[in-house]
Amino acid sequence: MMTNSSLLNSELELQQEEELYQQLLLQTMGKMQTENPDSKVIRPLPGICVKTLSESDKKKIFVNICQSQSVPQPPELSREELVELLQSEDPSGFRVPMSLGEPHTEIDNNSQGCTAYDVVINQEFFQKCQEDPLFQQFVILVSVEGLENKYNLELSRDWKVLKNRKFLGSVSEQNIRMKSRPVIQELEPQDGFTPTARRPEFTLLVEPPAGDPEYLIAEIKLPGVPSSRCLVLDVGEDRLVLTARPSLFHLDIFHPFLVHQEKSVAQYNKSTQILTVTMPVVSS
Known part of the structure; x- marks a missing residue:
């Protein structure tokens, strides 16, 4: 099989450009990186551009699915496991780590305005x-669902x-979270397991109910x-992921506020079997 050296050189140049960009960015933003060691600014490489429509007004939407070594790999997934997953009731139960960027306005090939989103x-x-x-269709599906959840x-x-x-538009940097902070405290006891994994019932509350929000509170029935030793909780800036093991519950939601990850706390009440996650909202 012959190799196209121009393609290899082009890929190498992109990698070198990204490394140089990262060095310059760290020099100019060193203080910010020091103050927030749990996040990292990256400049992703282009990948594929997906064109779709918003169902409400039929406007063009473009999804730039980009790539970066800085984003963690998902768990190993074989093709057979993927087929089984796609046939299940909840294919979103398999979590693909990704960074979802803010919407940006672009011009399409017809010189018409459109909206683009970047997923890394x-x-x-x-x-x-x-x-x-099959894997490509799967990653497009989870990217689209992630954008739907985050931006309603x-x-x-x-x-x-x-x-x-x-890629539609120009590749810009993204600030990604490097580590999560599971925070669970335990209250009182009770037993019992059910064998089937499912999405738990939950509610999201804002405190105070009127005015500027100070706290976002998630109450999850389990x-x-x-x-609490059966729970794995990941509180992100705008995302909450909960897994109750073994294969009991799985919840992966985006919420409409940016929250302080490091100041968030959680309590699991064994009597009511409700997990309460209290997340301080970052003031705008």
């Missing part, structure tokens, strides 16, 4: 998705991968969970 996934996982159309959108599933465009 792990570079090795992106390459795997490129090799198998409804996007058409009749999407199209653009052949001659890897019947059958005997102890």
Whole structure:
């Protein structure tokens, strides 16, 4: 099999440009990086550009699925496991780490205004998705669902991968979270397990109810969970992920506020079997 050296050189130049950009960025933003060691500014590489429509007004939406080594890899997933996952009731139960950027206005090929979103996934996982159309469709699906949850959108599933465009607009840096902070405190006891994994019932409350929000409070019902030791909680800036093991509950939601991860706390009440997560809202 012959190798196109120009493609390899082009890829190498992109990698070198990213490294140089990171060095310059760290020099100019050194203080910010020192103050917030749990996050990192990255400049992702272009990947694929997906065209779809918003269901409400049928406006064009473009999803730039980008790649970076700075984003963690998802768990190993074989093609057979992916087929089984897609046939399940909740394919979103498999978590793909990704960074979801803010919407930006662009101009399409018809000189019309449109909205684009940038999604960044792990570079090795992106390459795997490129090799198998089934994986590519899966990563587009979870990207679209992630944007819908975060920005309260409804996007058409009749999407199209653009052949001659890897990115709409210009690649810009993103600030990604490097580590999560699981915070669970335990109150009182009770037993019991149910065998089937499912999405738990939950409510999101804002305190105070009127005016500027100070706290976002998630109350999650977890019947059958005997102890906080069965829970894995990941509180992100705008995302909450909870897993109750073994294969009991899984919840992965985006919320409409930026919260202080390091100041968030959680309590699991064994009597009511409710997990309460209190997240201070970052003031705008």
